[in-house]
Amino acid sequence: MSVPATGNLCASCLRAAGLSQPIPPNLYNDPTIRNALARYDFGTVFVAVRKKAGLSQMQLGALLDLSQSRISAVERGERNIGHIKLVARIAARLSIPAHLLGFTPELDGTLAREEVSWMDRRDFLILATAATLGSSLHPELARLGNALPGEAAPVTRTSLGAADIDAIEAISAAFRRWDMAHGGGLCRMAALAQVQQVRALETASCSEEIRIRYWIAAAELAAITGWLCCDAEDHDTARRLWTYALDLTHRGQADPRSTDLAVSILLDMIHQSRHLWHPLNVRHGDDQRRKEALSLANLAATTASTRKHPVGAITAGFLSDETASCWALLGETEQMRRALGTAQEQYTASNADNTHSWTSYITPAEISAGVGTAYFLLSLTDPAAASAAIDPLTTAVNSHTPEHAHSRASQLPTLTAACLRAGDYEAAAAYGREAAVAVNSVSSQRCRTRLRDLDALAAHYDRNPQIADMREAIRPALVGAG
Known part of the structure; x- marks a missing residue:
């Protein structure tokens, strides 16, 4: 009879986070494991869990937010884990029955999980980590497709061939080109419908090679x-x-492109966390997002170093750029500069052989923007860094082609904000007007939100008549940015 996983922990985390699928339900009934838990001997527990779940030390570390060296030291008995918050986190993520660690059992042993917004999920990083490492690590992943919006498309195909995969890839490339040029507002619903159409092909018969390409x-x-x-x-x-x-990238990890795509997805998630922190209007920033962004960057780095196939050099460079911005958000100047230096080395090593189609947006302009963004984010804690952000951001917005108008529209508000923080009000007023025109030319609610945040920042400078006039000029473009 298995021990119910109850305890003085977050009920939703105990249910959803726990690696319950690959770990036999009687593992924590084993007298050796029980005795180890009673002594807080997590070295014995880690070894047993890794053996049952087939995880490396680095993968277990990624799941627990611990370094591989920390996992190794604990397993060798060289380090202990005793801090109550860390013990609670490990218990939640490994579904260790809380009372075996001395926590008071909860009265409700069902631990039924309520449906909550994915933006409010306390276990989101755990679920993302489990998805990156493999579907068998988390029972909820098997149901993810059913949680996607829109109606499931009827199954009309019984077999799948190379031409079908080519068509799916062409559709994705078309959506990406449209987004870079025009923003995603006008094609989002069409893309959601296509996702459901492609999901309907999951059960179609095909060769193993085609199945991997499909994933x-x-x-x-x-x-x-x-x-x-x-x-x-x-x-x-x-x-x-x-x-x-x-x-899906984990299921298709035999494909040489899988690592690159997984890291690219995590890069998008880092962008989202940064955007949700509202760096142009930091008074409304959610501090959780700063830590979340760095955790996602660490997960991306772990993915890049542990998958079978190497990550492309240009994607690795962009990951280093994003990691630099994550450090900048935390005010860590030296870590930021080291990451930017690493990025430049990786970009230098990129070529056609190690670059994939979905990295087409990482142009020289985008690389310059990454440097400028990092310095701008650093300026939130070190105002002197604002001036260092201006040149690379200016290079970026002046270098974008019409095919990348969306990127230009999203970066102009940051350039304007950098000029404001550096005290160059004439340039800020000019770029602010450009930002309003650029944002109005694309279908992007995200860009409008950035413009709204810029307006909130500019309100602190509008005693300057140039800035006051700029705020009047951009007001019509703020419609729909609420």
Whole structure:
């Protein structure tokens, strides 16, 4: 008889986070494991869990937010785990019955999980980690497809061929091109419908080679659709789609592109966390998002280093850029600069052989924007960094082609804000007007939100007549940014 996983922990986390699927229900009934838990000997527990779940030390560390070296030291008995918050986190993520660790049992042993918004889920990072590492690690992942919006398409195909995969890949590429040029607002619903159409092919018969290609093609389509939803400020749907896509990349990890795509999806999730923190209007920032962004960057780095196939050099560079911005959000100057230096080395190593189609948006302009964004985010804690953000951001907005008008529209508000923080009000007023025109030319609620946040920041500077006039000029473009 298995021990019910109850305890003085978050009920939803105990149910949803726990690796309950791959771990035999009687593992924690084993006298050796019980005695180890009573002594807080997590080394014995970690070894047993890894053996049953087939995890490496690095993968277990990613799931528990611990470094591989920390896992190794605990398993060797060189380090202990005693801090109550860390013990509680480990118990939640490994479904360890709480009373075996000395927590008071809860009265309700069912631990039934209520349906909550994915933006409010306390266990979202755990679920994303489980999706990245593999569907068998989390029972909810098997039901992810059913949680996607829209009606499931009827099954009309009984077999799947190479031409079908080519068509799915072409559809994804078309949506990506449209988003880069025009924003995602006008094609989001069409993309959601296509995701359901492609899901209907899951059970079609095909060769193993085609099945692997299907998983990666379906993941790419779900990933770009998630980005379109994020751009429309439908963040809950975006997270569902990205988690679903991460799970598909793990199923298709035999494909050489799988690692690159998984990391690219996590990069989109980092962008979302940063956007939700409202860096242009930091008074409304959610501090949780800063930590969430860095956790996602760490998960992406773990994915890049543990998958069978290597990540592409340009994706690795963009990950380093994003990691730099995550450190900048935390005010960590040296870590930010080291990450930017690593990014430049990785970009230098990129070539056609290690670059995939979904990285087409990572242009020299986008790379410059990454550097400028990092320095701008650092300026929130170190105002002197604002001036260092201006040149790379200016290079970015002046280098974008019409095919990347969406990127230009999203970066102009940041450039304007950097000029404001640096005290260059004339340039800020000029770029603010450009930002309003650019945002008005694309279908992007996310860009409008950034413009609204810029307006909130500019309100602190509008004693300057140039800034006051700029705020009047951008007001018509703020419609729909609420």
